[in-house]
Amino acid sequence: MKNEPWQLGVAQAARAIADRRLSPAELVRSLLERSERVERDVRAWARLARDAALREAEALGAEIARGRARGPLHGVPIAVKDNVAVAGLEMNVGSPLMAGHVPASDAPLVRRLREAGAIVLGKTAMTEFAAMDPAPTRNPWNLAHTPGGSSSGSAAAVAAFLAPAALGTQTAGSIVRPAAYCGVVGLKPTYGAVPRAGVFPCAWSMDHVGPLARSVEDAALVFRVLAGRRAAAGAGGAARVGVADRYFMDQADADTQRAFEAALQALSGAGAELVPTRLPKSFEAGVDAGVVTMYCEMAAVHRERFAAQRERFGWKLACLLEAGAAVGAADYLRAQQIRAIAAAELSDALRGLDCLATPATPAPAPRGLGATGDWTLNLPFSSSGHPTLAVPVGLSGAGLPIGVQLAARHGGEALLFHCGALLERAVAFTHEAGCQ
Amino acid sequence: MAAPSEEELARYRAALAELMARCLERVRAFPLPDDAEPLEPWRPHEE
Numbered sequence: 395m396k397n398e399p400w401q402l403g404v405a406q407a408a409r410a411i412a413d414r415r416l417s418p419a420e421l422v423r424s425l426l427e428r429s430e431r432v433e434r435d436v437r438a439w440a441r442l443a444r445d446a447a448l449r450e451a452e453a454l455g456a457e458i459a460r461g462r463a464r465g466p467l468h469g470v471p472i473a474v475k476d477n478v479a480v481a482g483l484e485m486n487v488g489s490p491l492m493a494g495h496v497p498a499s500d501a502p503l504v505r506r507l508r509e510a511g512a513i514v515l516g517k518t519a520m521t522e523f524a525a526m527d528p529a530p531t532r533n534p535w536n537l538a539h540t541p542g543g544s545s546s547g548s549a550a551a552v553a554a555f556l557a558p559a560a561l562g563t564q565t566a567g568s569i570v571r572p573a574a575y576c577g578v579v580g581l582k583p584t585y586g587a588v589p590r591a592g593v594f595p596c597a598w599s600m601d602h603v604g605p606l607a608r609s610v611e612d613a614a615l616v617f618r619v620l621a622g623r624r625a626a627a628g629a630g631g632a633a634r635v636g637v638a639d640r641y642f643m644d645q646a647d648a649d650t651q652r653a654f655e656a657a658l659q660a661l662s663g664a665g666a667e668l669v670p671t672r673l674p675k676s677f678e679a680g681v682d683a684g685v686v687t688m689y690c691e692m693a694a695v696h697r698e699r700f701a702a703q704r705e706r707f708g709w710k711l712a713c714l715l716e717a718g719a720a721v722g723a724a725d726y727l728r729a730q731q732i733r734a735i736a737a738a739e740l741s742d743a744l745r746g747l748d749c750l751a752t753p754a755t756p757a758p759a760p761r762g763l764g765a766t767g768d769w770t771l772n773l774p775f776s777s778s779g780h781p782t783l784a785v786p787v788g789l790s791g792a793g794l795p796i797g798v799q800l801a802a803r804h805g806g807e808a809l810l811f812h813c814g815a816l817l818e819r820a821v822a823f824t825h826e827a828g829c830q
Numbered sequence: 831m832a833a834p835s836e837e838e839l840a841r842y843r844a845a846l847a848e849l850m851a852r853c854l855e856r857v858r859a860f861p862l863p864d865d866a867e868p869l870e871p872w873r874p875h876e877e
Binding site for chain 1: 847
């Protein structure tokens, strides 16, 4: 590939802009031109904010020329999932029911991005209300395959070099799964680490917001802005990486098992200590409780809307809402009791480890665009609130990306970045190979 | 998204019903101590 601005990652772009080797407007124009060439195939965008992004880029360029940098993302364009409020930009949450809805103000996390100098490039396509009815987005590695969901457009946009980073949300597996399917890095932070105000809910107690990018460094950079954190010192040295005794590998196909084993070998070769780890007895119950919680809360989120306009909902979501509405309050509360126990026991299992490594998905992206794949390996941590990071580690026999999921203790994002960077260097995944 | 065939809809509903029944059965069977309190998800996990 030629050396074009659209190829730059977040940190690279930020450095080029800070050094005045590249203007924010040149970068935005390059990305918009890239979208014009590729979007017809990939369909990652719900809508682009061309004029606003270019205006903002010119203003940020003028500021940097005067020697003023707003923050670590000065002049860097970011794609925002269409369930996050951006002032003046229509937000559909992947549903015709939300047509014409234009938020009056930015979500607080978008304000944080802007205060750090980021530019909102546009809104990315997503499954309907972040559930199971798919977006029109295709996997950039093979257009006949799903990019995953619900952050379909965010993962595809980053994989296809339409944006250096994107925001996603996860309730079951909606950041880690599409990141793995599209061969990019995705962080699901600790529950509550990134403010959810201004984000349209899917299921409140399991909703997380996090970044997708093409490197661990870039995901960390965006996360720290979203969470209002400084770079943590101390996460370094030899990594202790747990390997689970069950659940994850039991569900993985042959390609995924091979790629996962190779990734563990690479980590070990890079100096990591692999630690056989027994998952707590309550682990599977935490998953069951998460499923009950998720569908029950989804039914509550859409109760009035569903009663009044049932026919306008996607058919899969309609089925999920009916199932969730049938759950009684006592069962819902019992699920919350179990989640508290399962999360605490999983925290005990993670103590003493820098992270737990698992396959990110049972298999690479399935063929077809009618379904968005399997969140089974991601939901345990959406239920428990522990942070997870998807890192691409290899390709299947059919040339589709395969990812590893790293999980850490609550608040352990710096550990994930440390282990993720180690893994990234050890496997040397090439983003360009499938994304011309 | 195109409307599903009756067969496809029935298959999806059945799979979902089976999943929910299985999850609820396990949730109800899980041995909870008397003092188990529900997760308070609106409070971020302690770091």
